[in-house]
Amino acid sequence: LAKTTQPISMDSYEGQEVNITCSHNNIATNDYITWYQQFPSQGPRFIIQGYKTKVTNEVASLFIPADRKSSTLSLPRVSLSDTAVYYCLVGDMRGNTGGFKTIFGAGTRLFVKA
């Protein structure tokens, strides 16, 4: 399973775009890249997932270069409520018989200031 590396923390101001980069040098062919958001005292929740190039949804964009050894989560125009921990997860997420494990790193603590 691919290990991920993210910055420990980031600060931003309301209205700015925030980009959080995750390194995953050992990503395998079948691996997807998934980002989760976690608020204090809550479980992580899914933000976005991609395999290659760019994915966009109503919350964020995910940029994945051709070599897939890194990915960047982009949050447009952040607000105070985006203050949270963001986790990058890499794996094939397949639930074949025998199960699978996932690896969560320490995540990136984003603090949005007024």
Next chain:
Amino acid sequence: DVKVTQSSRYLVKRTGEKVFLECVQDMDHENMFWYRQDPGLGLRLIYFSYDVKMKEKGDIPEGYSVSREKKERFSLILESASTNQTSMYLCASTPHRDGGNTIYFGEGSWLTVV
């Protein structure tokens, strides 16, 4: 929406007590997980189950056991609680499916062992 429900949000138990943490999911997912989350350590996998009555150890199974008698329910058991098991416990589920699956988390159970 998928719902993963953890029966207890906050528990206080005494050292040596047997503790049961219950988790139920309503989406017929095959895979279920128990993590613990501690400051600075991120999420660490305790046990997972890919089918009824099946279980596999995660990264930190010592001091824990699990039970999966029904597909929708996955229980974490602390046979004899100790103070170093004070933590937030997260249950999660995901289906058997190739490709990019999403992990669905419960809201967490805060356990304090005194």
